[in-house]
Amino acid sequence: DGGITQSPKYLFRKEGQNVTLSCEQNLNHDAMYWYRQDPGQGLRLIYYSQIVNDFQKGDIAEGYSVSREKKESFPLTVTSAQKNPTAFYLCASSDRPSQPQHFGDGTRLSIL
């Protein structure tokens, strides 16, 4: 089945630690996105990529980093510079940037 796989489902970060969230898609989509959702809030764009080896900052990129070395993979690293990382992280992809997005099941990140 085609879809987007995010892992892990739950992740805990210690102070000063970097953690990486995985996002893999087999939909052959060109565009991929990372969002953060805080309780009771909408989605805020962290980073997006329209093509392999290229990515752009979204609205809240500080404290995060990404890579896009393969079309199907778009991992997100939450660095120690992100002082309030507790949130629900969602990865999405779309065939082209203006087309509907499809979402993975998300990763919940908490601080230990």
Place this chain on the structure above:
Amino acid sequence: QKEVEQNSGPLSVPEGAIASLNCTYSDRGSQSFFWYRQYSGKSPELIMFIYSNGDKEDGRFTAQLNKASQYVSLLIRDSQPSDSATYLCAVNRNGQNFVFGPGTRLSVLP
């Protein structure tokens, strides 16, 4: 002014009624508009998308777009308790990425 605005709700409707969800956006150049449903603790799922002025129907759902008024709405006919969720409006920004509204929480009462 926020880029995409929605009433946070909760919007409560009785079972079988029509639920009307509204969204306004600030960028007059926006071309693509999307409605997502999100159940508590789950990821968003696409309900409808609309690109042209007017109405677009899919089953019990109708999306309405008025670009002159910068307004997009979602109507849910014959509302069911299973429709109780948060509905997110998303607008394509400059053909590059998307901006989401804060969502409207819908509660369908049996």
